[in-house]
Amino acid sequence: MSYISLDSSTSSTTVVVFDEDLSIKKKFQKEHRQIFTPEGFVEHDLEEIYNNLIELIKAAAEIAPDPQLISITNQRETFTLFDKFTGKPVRNAVVWQCTRGEEICEKILNNKDHSELITQKTGLKANTFFSASKLKWVIENEPHIKEGLIKGNILFGTIDTYLLYRLTKCKEYVTDTTNASRTLLFNCIDNRWDNELFSIFEIEQFKLADVKSSSSNFGSSNFENIFLKEIPISGVAGDAQASFFANLCFSPGDSKITTGTGFNVQTNIGTSFKIDPNAFTTLAFSHNKKNYYSFECLGSVAGATISWLKNNLKLIDKVSESESLSQEIEDSGGVALIPAFTGLGPPFWKANARAAFIGINASTTKKQIVRAALESVAYQMVVYLEFLQRDNKFELKNLIVDGGMIKNKLFLQMIADLLKIEIMVPEIEEMSLYGALLFGIQQQKNISELKDLNKFAVKRKAIKYQENQGLQRSFHHWKKLIDIYFISNQEKN
Numbered sequence: 168m169s170y171i172s173l174d175s176s177t178s179s180t181t182v183v184v185f186d187e188d189l190s191i192k193k194k195f196q197k198e199h200r201q202i203f204t205p206e207g208f209v210e211h212d213l214e215e216i217y218n219n220l221i222e223l224i225k226a227a228a229e230i231a232p233d234p235q236l237i238s239i240t241n242q243r244e245t246f247t248l249f250d251k252f253t254g255k256p257v258r259n260a261v262v263w264q265c266t267r268g269e270e271i272c273e274k275i276l277n278n279k280d281h282s283e284l285i286t287q288k289t290g291l292k293a294n295t296f297f298s299a300s301k302l303k304w305v306i307e308n309e310p311h312i313k314e315g316l317i318k319g320n321i322l323f324g325t326i327d328t329y330l331l332y333r334l335t336k337c338k339e340y341v342t343d344t345t346n347a348s349r350t351l352l353f354n355c356i357d358n359r360w361d362n363e364l365f366s367i368f369e370i371e372q373f374k375l376a377d378v379k380s381s382s383s384n385f386g387s388s389n390f391e392n393i394f395l396k397e398i399p400i401s402g403v404a405g406d407a408q409a410s411f412f413a414n415l416c417f418s419p420g421d422s423k424i425t426t427g428t429g430f431n432v433q434t435n436i437g438t439s440f441k442i443d444p445n446a447f448t449t450l451a452f453s454h455n456k457k458n459y460y461s462f463e464c465l466g467s468v469a470g471a472t473i474s475w476l477k478n479n480l481k482l483i484d485k486v487s488e489s490e491s492l493s494q495e496i497e498d499s500g501g502v503a504l505i506p507a508f509t510g511l512g513p514p515f516w517k518a519n520a521r522a523a524f525i526g527i528n529a530s531t532t533k534k535q536i537v538r539a540a541l542e543s544v545a546y547q548m549v550v551y552l553e554f555l556q557r558d559n560k561f562e563l564k565n566l567i568v569d570g571g572m573i574k575n576k577l578f579l580q581m582i583a584d585l586l587k588i589e590i591m592v593p594e595i596e597e598m599s600l601y602g603a604l605l606f607g608i609q610q611q612k613n614i615s616e617l618k619d620l621n622k623f624a625v626k627r628k629a630i631k632y633q634e635n636q637g638l639q640r641s642f643h644h645w646k647k648l649i650d651i652y653f654i655s656n657q658e659k660n
Contacts, residue, residue: 169231170607171398172600173224175216175241175326176406177262177428182223183600184231189623191595193230195223202259208267210259213247216326217333224390232394236611238402238603239327239385240409243349246298247329248305248312251322254333257315260326261301264467268300271368275300281367288354288361290440290448296465298325299351299368306370316373325349327403328376331385334400339386342376344458345408348450353378355450356440358458380453381408382609402607404452406599407431410569411451411461413602414593415624417617420564424548424582425598426572430469432548433461434555434563445514445554452606454617462559464551467509469544470571475508476540482533490577493538498637500535501526503645504543511653512547514554520653542638544572545581546645552586567591567627569598576630584635585642591627601625 168187244263275293315321354361387397446462507520
């Protein structure tokens with residue numbers, strides 16, 4: 168018995184075969200192009216993504232010819248437009264990183280009533296991360312898309328919707344609550360597409376995908392005749408929420424940090440919809456007709472900072488050197504990196520800020536610069552969690568760190584030491600894939616109680632807190648620099 172889980176992410180497609188014990192048997196992966204238009208917009212070739220997926224599923228089928236089910240997780244917010252009759256794309260996907268909706272968002276943010284209504288219904292803000300402003304831009308600038316949407320010849324959806332529609336031969340036009348919740352067009356309290364949100368973005372309403380909970384049957388497919396029979400597709404979720412579910416963050420206070428190119432922090436706040444000014448409120452998952460919410464912090468740069476040291480500054484030859492070089496010195500020698508490459512996110516919200524090294528002098532070494540960069544990755548996560556705990560008067564529980572940066576043990580130790588708590592690290596990186604699979608298994612086995620999923624917990628190792636006063640001093644210095652140079656000065660100006 169085996170299962171297959173696939174991840175259509177920002178940079179690649181990954182397919183993992185799990186055995187009956189939910190251990191990984193084999194992993195397949197293929198990158199796709201990042202398309203940057205002359206205007207600086209970011210897009211993906213949907214035909215390339217689909218063909219890569221079929222190629223990887225074909226390889227997976229050689230060792231899992233009769234999987235029990237196939238689950239899907241995907242990059243959130245990125246949206247697609249495709250032909251109703253063929254399922255094929257009518258243009259490139261618009262990626263979550265794309266900023267073509269910036270002016271539209273600024274206009275909405277300047278309208279207090281509209282801005283507040285968006286937050287009250289979605290838990291989010293008018294931000295170019297999310298789909299609606301960029302969809303409005305496409306409709307305004309590509310008249311044939313507008314005409315096709317209104318006539319119903321063109322369909323809109325997040326990546327999961329496109330894949331499901333095409334894989335099921337145009338039978339299933341569906342999505343799940345976690346993906347729908349990232350469009351700014353979905354009411355995350357009532358679980359429905361919302362006319363008022365369409366009106367705020369001045370988008371004429373058109374047919375939208377049916378929305379199911381992540382733990383549902385989303386149709387079936389033979390994946391272009393790779394399998395001899397139709398395989399049920401059960402379990403669909405956006406990657407961050409899938410990871411949250413995989414880490415069994417089911418109780419208020421349970422938190423996880425997912426690290427990759429950027430980072431994502433989520434903290435369970437239960438079934439009551441709440442707003443925090445320093446965070447997004449996310450529909451984490453739906454279960455037994457109830458929504459579970461989390462506070463969420465999104466950061467554009469985590470592993471990207473280390474890649475920048477390697478690819479742009481040429482200070483390191485491989486990303487692992489960020490750890491080894493940093494361990495050779497006790498501290499950064501007063502050097503600090505403010506990693507505002509795309510602005511300062513929560514809890515500072517300074518979109519026009521830009522990155523800066525502060526404290527460099529004639530004796531500064533490469534090792535100190537590298538360590539300052541690595542520290543900055545940890546600092547931006549910890550400072551958000553500090554604000555969150557202070558403003559909401561709760562303590563973090565069961566903090567889990569997953570994703571690509573868990574290979575860096577020094578980084579993990581910094582997180583534990585700064586928060587003064589023990590953190591847990593799952594043994595596998597592919598937690599989004601595992602979470603999608605858990606949603607599928609929950610549906611297949613008709614598991615009604617969340618606690619019954621605990622038996623599927625991934626093994627974890629603990630990173631214990633160690634007293635590190637030097638690191639605490641560096642962190643407080645870093646926060647002071649942000650206050651002086653990025654907040655106080657801007658307010659004076």
